[in-house]
Amino acid sequence: MYDLPSEEVGESGLPDEFHPLQATLLRLTFQPFTYPSEQVFSGMDLNIYYDPNNTRRYKRPDWFGVVGVPKLYEEQDLRLSYVIWQEGVNPFIVVELLSPSTQKEDLGEIEAEPDEPPTKWQVYEEILQVPYYVVYDRQNSSFRTFHLQNQRYQELEILDNRLWLAELGVGLGVWQGSYQKVDRLWLRFYDASGNWIPTPEERERQRAERFRRLLLENGINPDEV
Missing domain, CATH: 4.10.910 (30s ribosomal protein s13; domain 2)
Structure with a gap:
């Protein structure tokens, strides 16, 4: 299992066991204190449609958080996808869990060909202008965060594997503990007192x-x- 890849580079593949567990933990602990809970939404492996002129174009982050929108679509239904031009609010934070097939695109190391859709990095930085873009590498249990400054992503310094998001009143960090009976290092949110x-x-x-x-x-x- 450890010698064979869970997915081949260049192939879409399906997520391994880690992806849904980690994304769920982010969803359950994403509780911004600067917004009421009914105005907070987070999506896991959910399509984000960003181009009203080309509805075949979308990105599907492993996890993303939005503030200032109803938890339910139009306050009454679960979302099938997140449609930017209908919601009117872009994600505030996106987290991608690095994997062999997507790592270069996730880190902005490749650019789309002229006749191809933009990469994740281009969509998050240039089109959606997501304020915080996070990538988590479970192999070394560390994360990198890119903050939108002057319309370009600048990497932030991470101290003690924790990052405070003042706009939301929460922080993001790496926690050692047991989640769903799996003891390892996980990415999750903490409060102003430093408590998970x-x-x-x-x-x-x-x-x-x-x-x-x-x-x-x-x-x-x-x-x-």
């Missing part, structure tokens, strides 16, 4: 642990409740 934003499952466990401690403090055996 819990998933609903983690929040429920924390609530149960607090209740257990409360019972013990009052001399009650939790196993008998």
Whole structure:
């Protein structure tokens, strides 16, 4: 398994097990404190249509976050895709998980031929002008972040594998822990106190642990409740 690639370079392939798990963890912990929860949307492996004059053109980030749009499309339905000219708001942050077939395009190391659609990098930087573009390399468990400045991406310095996003009131960092019973380094969001934003499952466990401690403090055996 470790010697054979999960996908061939140049072939589209399908994501390995890591991609959906990592994208889901980002979705569950993306809770900007500067926006109400009903005005936050995040997409996983969802088409972003960006050209109203050519509706066959789209990009499909591993994960992206948008603020200032309803969580549900027109506040009533789950999205089948994210259509820029209908939504009226571009993604604020995009995360791509590096893989052999897409790494050069993800890092802006190749340019599209004149008769081909623009690359991901070109779409995120020039067309959608996504403020923060992140690439995560699970092989060395590190991420790189590019910030849009003067309409061009400039790489930001990452300290201690953490990056604070002041506009959203959250940070993005690498966490060592167990998610879905897989212990490894994961990319996830943290709050202003530096604490990792819990998933609903983690929040429920924390609530149960607090209740257990409360019972013990009052001399009650939790196993008998």
